[in-house]
Amino acid sequence: MTVTVYGTAACEDTAIVADRLRALGVPFTAVDLDADAAADAFVRGLHAGARVTPTVVVDGRQPIAEPSLDDLAVLLDRSGIPAAAPPPIQFHRPMTDRAVPLRTLPLAGEASAGLSLARWRDRSQVALFLAHPAGCPACAGYARQLARSTPALTEVGAVLVIALPGAPEPVATWRAEFVPGALVLADPGGGWGAAVRSHAGLPADGPVLLLLDRYLAPRVASTGTDAGRLLAPGEAREWLAFLQLEGTACSLELEPPEDAEPGG
Helix, strand or coil, X not given: CCEEEEECCXXXXXXXXXXXXXXXXXXXXXXXXXXXXXXXHHHHHHCCCCCCCCEEEECCCCCEECCCHHHHHHHHHHCCCCCCCCCCEECCCCHHHCCXXXXXXXXXXXXXCCECHHHHCCCCEEEEEECCCCCCHHHHHHHHHHHHCHHHHHHCCEEEEEEEECCHHHHHHHHHHHCCCCEEEEEHHHHHHHHHHXXXXXXXXXXXXXXXXXXXXXXXXXXXXXXXXXXCHHHHHHHHHHXXXXXXXXXXXXXXXXXXXXXX
């Protein structure tokens, strides 16, 4: 099997697909369209004259354009390419009865004073992406895929929050370019992200996708040296759907039967 990724060095979507293939241990050939005119013409021929990156081709069959990490998993599976995704870390109660550290941080691109995860306590689950500093193309590509999955996350009672270490101004520029409309927090000095990682017992380096229940306690974590090792957005949604059902079941167990008498 041969996998070819047509893209450019400056394309964040190309970066996250390439990182994912490396994380899965799938050999592939990267073709830079800026350096290969014939390849550029080939890709434009596939897309009515448009340069769409990345375009992924497996064994010369039907190409797939700008695949999400979930699309990529389906493509590899249908092509008979073994690719085991890095497993997430699961946290179990009572260890996770504690909420992550809560701190008000600047909301990138907004004039408001800031935002804290406390806003969603007892209201929503949170998919929290602790990214590399602005400038990491793979994190930008991953954040874009997460942002595109916002409607699916909403269906399972979750909100997406992205936090980048750095000053508000460059983080706001990053947000406007890659995930306009998403909730992006600037974490000057990276202190809050470090506190969250320490709370969950996670490595101090590398991006993290942390799934928090409605008590803001960590339940599932995905981490690695780069964003290509993190849970695909569809996988994150499945975990959040499970946590939502688990939370509903726990709530029902705590509620007295309708015919129960007070104090009885």
